Amino acid sequence: MSALLEVDGLAKHYPVKKGLLLQKQVGAVRAVDGVSFTLNRGETLALVGESGCGKSTTARLVLRLIEPSAGRIRFDGQDVTKVDGGAMRALRRRMQIVFQDPYASLNPRLTVGDAIAEPMAVHGIGNEASRRAKVQELLALVGLRPFHADRYPHEFSGGQRQRIGIARALAVEPDLVVCDEPVSALDVSIQAQVVNLMKDLQARLGLSYLFIAHDLAVVKHMADRIAVMYLGAVMEVGEKRALFARPRHPYTRALLAAIPHPDPSRRGRVTPLGGDVPSPMAVPPGCRFHTRCPFAQDRCRSEVPALRDLQGQQVACHFAESLPDPGLDYSGGLTEAAAKRLALYDAARRKAAA
Numbered sequence: 137m138s139a140l141l142e143v144d145g146l147a148k149h150y151p152v153k154k155g156l157l158l159q160k161q162v163g164a165v166r167a168v169d170g171v172s173f174t175l176n177r178g179e180t181l182a183l184v185g186e187s188g189c190g191k192s193t194t195a196r197l198v199l200r201l202i203e204p205s206a207g208r209i210r211f212d213g214q215d216v217t218k219v220d221g222g223a224m225r226a227l228r229r230r231m232q233i234v235f236q237d238p239y240a241s242l243n244p245r246l247t248v249g250d251a252i253a254e255p256m257a258v259h260g261i262g263n264e265a266s267r268r269a270k271v272q273e274l275l276a277l278v279g280l281r282p283f284h285a286d287r288y289p290h291e292f293s294g295g296q297r298q299r300i301g302i303a304r305a306l307a308v309e310p311d312l313v314v315c316d317e318p319v320s321a322l323d324v325s326i327q328a329q330v331v332n333l334m335k336d337l338q339a340r341l342g343l344s345y346l347f348i349a350h351d352l353a354v355v356k357h358m359a360d361r362i363a364v365m366y367l368g369a370v371m372e373v374g375e376k377r378a379l380f381a382r383p384r385h386p387y388t389r390a391l392l393a394a395i396p397h398p399d400p401s402r403r404g405r406v407t408p409l410g411g412d413v414p415s416p417m418a419v420p421p422g423c424r425f426h427t428r429c430p431f432a433q434d435r436c437r438s439e440v441p442a443l444r445d446l447q448g449q450q451v452a453c454h455f456a457e458s459l460p461d462p463g464l465d466y467s468g469g470l471t472e473a474a475a476k477r478l479a480l481y482d483a484a485r486r487k488a489a490a
Contacts, residue, residue: 141175146207169368180345182359190368232305236317238297242289249285255307274303295326314346374449384451
C-alpha cells in the first residue's frame with residue numbers, strides 16, 4: 137500500500153500566560169507532543185487512549201483546522217503545513233471530518249439538503265440542479281429518503297443526524313475522512329448501523345479513515361491498524377490483530393487489561409496502573425509514562441524512548457522485549473457487553489449483504 141497521509145513530529149503547544157494583561161508566558165500545555173504515524177490508502181488507522189491524551193487535537197491538526205506548533209504533515213506527497221489560500225482550499229476538498237456530536241455539527245437554520253449541498257457550493261462543484269441531484273444520491277447512499285432533504289436537523293434522531301454528517305463529508309468526494317468518535321454519542325444498536333455503513337462506504341469508495349474512539353470493541357471491528365496515545369505522544373502502533381494478541385507497551389497492556397473478562401480464570405495477573413495522568417503542562421522527563429508504569433527503571437526516568445520497530449509493531453519503550461508475560465488473553469479480553477456489540481455489528485453486516 138502507498139501512504140496517503142504521513143505525520144512526522146507533529147506538535148501543538150498552547151502558551152500559558154499570567155501577569156498584567158497576560159503578557160508573561162509561564163509555561164505551555166503540550167496537548168500534542170511529537171506525534172508520528174502514516175495512513176495508507178484505503179486503510180483505517182484508529183487513534184486510542186484516555187480522555188485528554190490529544191487524539192482529537194491530532195485530528196484537527198491533520199486537517200489544519202488548528203495550526204501546528206511544529207512538525208510536518210504530508211498528504212499525498214504534499215506538505216500541508218506549507219500550503220495556504222486556494223491551494224489549501226483544494227486540499228480541504230480531499231480531507232473531510234465527521235464530528236462526534238452530530239447535532240452540534242449541523243447548522244439548525246439549514247435544511248438537510250442545504251447542509252449537504254453547502255460544501256459543493258463552497259468548492260464550486262456543479263450547478264444548483266446537479267447539486268440537488270447529488271444530495272438525493274448521497275441521502276440514498278447513507279440510508280435516508282429523498283424527502284428528508286427538506287427537513288431540519290432537529291427533526292431527526294441521533295443516528296440519522298450522524299448519517300447526515302457522513303453524507304455531508306462525502307459530498308466533495310474526499311480521499312481521507314477523519315472520524316472523531318463518530319458513534320460514541322449513539323445508542324448501541326445505532327452504533328452498529330453507522331459502523332457498518334462506514335465500512336461499506338469505505339469498500340465502495342476507497343476511503344481512508346483516521347478513526348478516533350474510546351470503545352475498543354468498535355476499534356476492533358473498524359480498524360486495520362491502531363496507534364495508542366498517552367499524554368500527547370504515540371506509545372505503540374501496530375496491526376490490529378497483533379496489537380490485541382500481544383501488546384508491547386505497558387500502557388497498551390493496561391488499556392486492554394482494564395476491560396474485564398466475564399471468565400475470571402482468563403483475566404490474568406495484571407498490575408493495575410497507579411496514580412493519575414500527569415498534567416500536560418508538566419510532562420514527566422524521560423518516558424512520560426514512567427510515573428504510572430509498574431516496570432519503570434532509572435533509564436525510563438531520564439531518557440525519552442524512541443518509537444522503534446519491534447517484530448512488526450512500533451513501540452516507545454526501553455524494555456519492551458523483556459516485559460514479563462502477564463498471562464492475559466487480550467484478544468479475547470472483552471466484556472460480555474462488548475462481545476455482544478461485536479456480534480451485533482457482524483450480524484447487521486451479514487444481513488445487509490444478504
